[in-house]
Amino acid sequence: MHKIALTVNGQTERATVPASMTLLELLREPLHLTGTKEGCGIGECGACTVLLDGVPVTACLVLAVEADGCEVRTIEGEAGNGELSALQKAFIDAGAVQCGFCTPGMVMSARALLERNPNPSDDEIVEAVAGNLCRCTGYEAILQAVRLAAGRLQAKDEAADLLNARGTGTESVGGGKPDGK
């Protein structure tokens, strides 16, 4: 048995695990994070995709001991403070969810893509989710959801930039708060 400590969705978790335990088993069983699904157990379907230090991995092919000292993000960490993320909202709005079993893995693959490339091309989106199998949707709506989220995040960033720029501007003039109040 091995003692490990890792960060899961911002929380420090400590566990004593056998060497053979996978990260997927660790998440689903002792940690009760069942949002991450097992579709094949041998790294072929992508349903168990999580982010390990920001990189998408199939959790069924990672040993729990390999995650010692790492930062893991799962679908349960996607909504911050009870608010759905832009990706989650886009999946709903685009009709990208049917049975939902592939959805957590899809969202995590898309999350990794948008973090390394906020403005992906269609080919880059396809490439990012090509390892995640879905039998219901025919993928179109999933690709559309990622485009939609990217677009909304870009627009939000631009708005934030604008706000920051204006804030700086007013500050330099009047030394007041942003928006000139």
Added chain:
Amino acid sequence: MASELRYVGKPASRDDAIDKVTGAARYTHDLTVPGMLHAALVTSPHAFARIVRVDTSAADALPGVRAILTGNGLCYRLGLYLQDKCILARGVVRYQGEPVVAVAADTLDIAREACRLVEVEYEPLDPVLDPRDALEKGAPLVHPDLHTYAHMEGVYFPESGTNIAHHQKVRKGDVDAAFASADVTLTAKFYNPPVQHVPMETHAAIAQALPGGRAEIWTSSQSPYTVRHLMSVCFDVPHANIRVHVPYVGGGFGGKAGLHLEPLAYVLSKAAAGRPVKVVATREEEFNTLPSRQGLHSTVEIGADRDGTIVSLKATYVWDAGAYADYGVNVGRAAAYSGAGPYVVPNCWIDSYVVYTNKIFGTAYRGFGHLEVLWGIERAIDMMTRKLDMDPVEFRRANLLREGETTITGEPFTAGHGSPVECLDAVARAIDWGTPSQPPPEPHKVRGKGIAMLHKAPAMPTYTSCAVVIKLDEDGAADLLVSGVDYGQGTYTVLRQIAAEELKIPIEKVHVTWECDTAFSPYDWQTVASRFAYMGGNAIIEAAADCLRQIRDVAARALDVAPNEIVCDDGAAFVKGQPDRRIAYAQLALGYTFENGNSIGGPVIGHGRYIATGLTHLDPKTGQGLPAQYWTYGAHGVEVEVDTQTGEIEILDIATALDAGKVLNPKLCVGQIVGGVVQGLGSALWEGFQFDENGRFLNPAFVDYKIPTAKDLPKRSQQILLENPQPGGPYGARGIAEHPMISVPSAVGNALFDAVGIEFTTLPLSYERILLRIREESEGA
């Protein structure tokens, strides 16, 4: 009905999506019951063998093992229509992958280790692998005791002393005379391999045996009440002894209808002193232990007159049922009465044989035999147009079912059936039929277009029924209780739309309980056959009317007017013409209380139901009768590009037209079509089981069995929904869930001929198959 619809026909979003995008949705895979054990299976490495000896002593000795079962102690017979299956193999194994021994243990690792310690000695037998061989006299019998098996009498006709589990006949007119006098005749043979459903959640079940012959079951099933019924029959206990829960289900496509892992989990729990036992299929077991779509060998003969009129059609369908009948016998039945395509065929002769072999057994899969038979029919129709030198669209248009004609089982075709010809014309327009494809820039690539028709009716017993309950909450919201399962199709959202429309409340105030529970949810036969929105929708309309009747009665007494003076709208009951004299549903939902404290009425609970009406059993000798509550017609049009150097085929465009009767939710309808088309492309281009000469399954994993990925999409996918209303359908709607995949392979095959001039008759149309045929043809030339 309101003149303007507020919710029906609108793109309402599904309310399950929030649970699914946050990981909160709990599937059977995710459930844990206190004290739960985990099970693993020893499966047969042979397609056909006698079990000589099973030694479980080493496994028994492993700490943490709580129960080990072999087939010997389990004298139960299972089967939907024909009771031919045991929970674990007894005496003989009939397919590679058949469960032989099951272990329940404290952990899955221990259960798997115990399975490795089990020794099974087999005496291999000569398997029968091709259903055509299995029909031969002297072929090995997969079920020598077939004559002793209980089955649904008068509907299915197993033939003792043979491998025939069912033989469905359709006879209409004088086929021999019509072929003799036809100007042009054509005979062609086709093949579809078995394929897998591939739900992303593999089959899973948890069962707990309780005292007094009771059981509680949690399962990834499409059919909670059918699980309950078949468990009750199998174990000879009253229905009320079995309680079935179905939480969120990760896809089904027909493969989770009927009964699968539930009885095994139950007998393991019994053997483990009532500890609950969870059985989850591995992906490999999903491929080679759980059932597949049946393979099909078709022979299609068509006779036509020079003017392009079909005069006769004869078809022989030989289904590869595999080791057990399951739904296969009903697939063979349904595909026979649909087995001439949506055409006027005055003289028709169909033999559909469902034949046992030593392979993985078949079951329902989206399309229920129609993709398979239409692969033959729609390809043969195209071949016929070449003999007649006619345009494939013109030829189809001339022969499609139309008012005044009858189907091959004698059902009159009416305007209420919808319009096959409008579907045909819609896809022809969508792919610019008649205009040749733009030549591709690379000289080694070619393009072509193809069209194919489709039709399907729900294949269900004549007495299929369902019920729903609507409960009003304290705040005037509504809870729908149903036991049809929404395993991704979106039906619950559609039912919420209908309930909101009928109850006159905002859709946000209509909720569906996402766990079916046979203890509380009212009866529904099964969630199959594209009939849940139709039947459940009708039941919701009736239940809502029941609620409104109760609301009006109480409001009338509260407002001191006659009930027929009360109008319901915007979540309130008010006096006709006097909208100020109103009472909100919230004040009526549990009963109304007057100012002085007197109360009347009581909690509002509405009940609605639906039963199939007017259907008849088919005549065993002729297949004549009324099998279908409604038909849904459609068509696909496809443009492909083929690389003649590599055999690669790309779908440039695929248009799908369905006559939905009424589109209840355009967003969900389009979602079903986009997804169904891609699933159909899987059957068309990639998917198929491969077996070695001993019947061993060669590709039970995603590396070797490819399903479409995000990289395999058509360049363009068009969805066209027609609305010729269905009499009796909710708001005029028909089912559309299975149809988007049905004739995708046929249309691709027809386009492939247009591109390369080769008639393909075997699926899948893999790059390898295409390339080899192109080479063969060029070497032959």
